[in-house]
Amino acid sequence: MSKNKKNIKNNFEQKKELKVTQLNSSENKFILKIEKTYFIIILGFIVAVYLQVINFTFTGFDDDFLIVNNMQNLMNARFIDVFAGNSFLSDAVSGFYRPIQTITFITDAQIGSGALWIFHLTNLILFYLSSLLVYRLLRIFDFSSVISLIATLILTVHPLFNLNVAWLPSRGDLLLAAFGLASFIQFITYLEKKKTINLIFHFVLLLFAFLSKETAIVLPLLMFSYSLIFRKKIFTKEILTSIPFWVVAYLVWGYLRFTYSGSLPQNQIFGIIPFLENLKTIPEYISKFILPINLMSLPVFSWVTTIIGIVFIAIFIFLYIKNKNEIKNNLYSKILLFEIFWFVLFVLPGMLYSRFYPKSEMFYHYLDHRAYLPMIGFIIALLILINPIIQKIDTKKIFKFGIIITVILSLYSFLHVKTFASPDTFLSDAIKDNPKASVVYFLRGNFWKDSGDLEKALNDYSRSISIDKNYAEAYNNRGSIYGLLGEYQKSIEDLNKAIKLEPNIPDGYFNRAIAKDALGDFKGAIIDFTESLKITPNDYLNYYLRANCFSKFGDLQKSLEDYNKSISLNPRFADAYNNRGIVLYKLNEKNAACSDWQTATKLGSSQAKQMLEKYCSNP
The missing domain is CATH 1.25.40.10 (Tetratricopeptide repeat domain)
Structure with a gap:
């Protein structure tokens, strides 16, 4: 057996250690049912919580000039117009290049004859696909089907991500999540099976992610870090084969973006200054995820939310110190390191960007829909930290407890998502949160x-x-x-x-x-x-x-x-x-x-x- 094959075998042996509970035959039957029905359960919760958005209109925040007031352009546009020109088909937007997003808008407009319900339906479908990919990713990291399902459901129904479903301009983030996760899964499959077809699928999906939203440019860094952390080598044969594909993706995206998108408007900046001002985004995302209170339509920084988030970060550090002996000697440590890197990598682009208005107050500091991809890494890291607790609990009890949490979050989201039903409800809620x-x-x-x-x-x-x-x-x-x-x-x-x-x-x-x-x-x-x-x-x-x-x-x-x-x-x-x-x-x-x-x-x-x-x- 070659040295490379031995490393792969050892890696899989380590993965076998990542078992959340010891299973008996009854539990095995229960888990088998979960594995056969997880996609139905996820769909059921999405329908129960979010089907109502089909009847929503728009919010009056970006979706007016991107879709509602731009409907005639969308209905008359050709796909080629999106790639070789303003990718939004609107002079109201510049500095960004997201043709795949606009192509989906064109498709919705032309199929639905301008009806908004089909735009909302497409968001729902993309969100469902992203949820299925999250479940698949958790299973790849060898979490049990029960843990994978509960974690996926929490991400799916969490009120922090209501904006991803109900706000039409979040389409870019939904496409990024779907294409990005699918590309990453294909990359992992390529590393394990070494089949060229998986590398090709990885590249095509990666390019689609690039053309959906700019944040996708961090994806090759994610792939590289995965190989480095789990393979312990900087340049494996698979990485060397992948790099030319990544370079092509960067070149294609870079040429199209800098040729057709134009520069950022004067009230939008990118760089170290916004990053320093947006550092509070990290504890605020964590705070809202663990304790979903003080949710705002257009969030502005709150010292209360920030401090709560810092407290939670301190608790997680304590859990790591307490359980480091269990974590550092097996695959847990690799997964934990990788998921922390995942979180930072996906939260960083949004922190580097800011809008400045020549007004006496700040409009908003960040938007919650950007938290979806970072929090996938966060919840996986959290599962590692609380694993010693989970191991002591029966699988069926874990499932019941997880479903209770999911139902509570679902009820919260069912009510909270109504905020996005119309410009009146959305903007009135934003005024309530920020009356100045x-x-x-x-x-x-x-x-x-x-x-x-x-x-x-x-x-x-x-x-x-x-x-x-x-x-x-x-x-x-x-x-x-x-x-x-x-x-x-x-x-x-x-x-x-x-x-x-x-x-x-x-x-x-x-x-x-x-x-x-x-x-x-x-x-x-x-x-x-x-x-x-x-x-x-x-x-x-x-x-x-x-x-x-x-x-x-x-x-x-x-x-x-x-x-x-x-x-x-x-x-x-x-x-x-x-x-x-x-x-x-x-x-x-x-x-x-x-x-x-x-x-x-x-x-x-x-x-x-x-x-x-x-x-x-x-x-």
């Missing part, structure tokens, strides 16, 4: 505005401004609400402040132009529409409204030019055809005018139909 967050009032104001409740929108924008006097976007949106309410002078006052605070603010000049137009200041409106077009040069509505102002101002030729431009940008814009027909008629081009009214009528314009009947003898 001007951004959250702003987001809820956006929801009320889109829902047509202008008074509530006005109140929330005003609350946002009362917290932050320099919030340009809030002034802009409140100004637009005043315009919709017919209070044009107040609208202009707010928009003047918005433009002064942020001269290139989107829609600032546009909204002010509408207010000036309503007050009869056509010249001023034309000037503002022109400034707006410098910011958004391909806005067909901007050209259309400026054309209307030129027409009212008496400059029919410039009006005609703007209608032409508006129609070229949106050939199915009925109002533009109708109004261009009116201008053409005034310019004594009756045939051209009638042609435009015919087109507008076909596109659904009732006014154009009236113009045809009145001015065109042969409609």
Whole structure:
């Protein structure tokens, strides 16, 4: 037998030591039932807790511009558009490259004709697949089927991860978990069986993970550390064979990401400063997992949660010291070391990133959905630390106790996940947790505005401004609400402040132009529409409204030019055809005018139909 084979055999012999309980025949039969039905049990808990999210809408936090307001782009997009351009199909996002995530959004939009329930269903399916992979990983580490099932169920129903299921933009993390875990399992299989097909599957899944979310770039480090810890060699034959595949994955991802994603916005930074400020993320995740209280929709650091987490970390260190003799002489020590590395490796990328807002308060410090992958490593490490206790308990008692914990967590999650049912519930809960967050009032104001409740929108924008006097976007949106309410002078006052605070603010000049137009200041409106077009040069509505102002101002030729431009940008814009027909008629081009009214009528314009009947003898 070769030395390499002997090492593998010794490794498997060590794995045999990792038994949680001594089993009798009755327990063996019970465990056999678990092994045959675990996937049904996991599915049952997911359905019981999370099926309700099918009826949820959206939260108003990122999912509005990624999905809801981006639905038309998603429904008309081709997959190739996602890879060779803005991977989100939205100008509202830059600095990230997640084409696989957007491809799943495109698929949902086109299959479901824009219905949100299918987006939620896809999240549920991905979460279920991730749970099955977690169970598989635990079994690979030779935990019993009972322990593996209970640990998987706790991760599955834990309220800390409600955001992963109910918040649609967490799709990237779900894809990362599914592809990342599957890739890792294939890598372990390749190390043991040395089959090229497993290496190929590992590479393909790894590349998919890379293209799902940036955190995946740490996965090759995870594979390398696994080989180093369990094989005690830096460069084995399998690692040397794997490295070229990893390099290709990095090169493909790097080329696409830096070619098409652009740079991070000014309010988003990456580096050592965010890392130092986010150190409290580690104890807060641990605290919320062990004692799931003080859960927030948009978490901000809490000294209470941080201190509780530090206490738990101290307890775990004590457990290690107490049981180190049992741990250090067998496979437990390797697994414990690897899972601690796992936890740190997956929590680190989120700590290196932060958003900074030019506001008087912090919007949020971290998001709970990022905890899912790190906490897989944490729960495995925790199982090692409490194993001396588990070994003294009967298998069926462990199962019953675990199910009780799972049911309690399920009931908690069943109620807590309702927070994510709509923008109203989600953002109102965030305001309750952080009443000084001007951004959250702003987001809820956006929801009320889109829902047509202008008074509530006005109140929330005003609350946002009362917290932050320099919030340009809030002034802009409140100004637009005043315009919709017919209070044009107040609208202009707010928009003047918005433009002064942020001269290139989107829609600032546009909204002010509408207010000036309503007050009869056509010249001023034309000037503002022109400034707006410098910011958004391909806005067909901007050209259309400026054309209307030129027409009212008496400059029919410039009006005609703007209608032409508006129609070229949106050939199915009925109002533009109708109004261009009116201008053409005034310019004594009756045939051209009638042609435009015919087109507008076909596109659904009732006014154009009236113009045809009145001015065109042969409609």
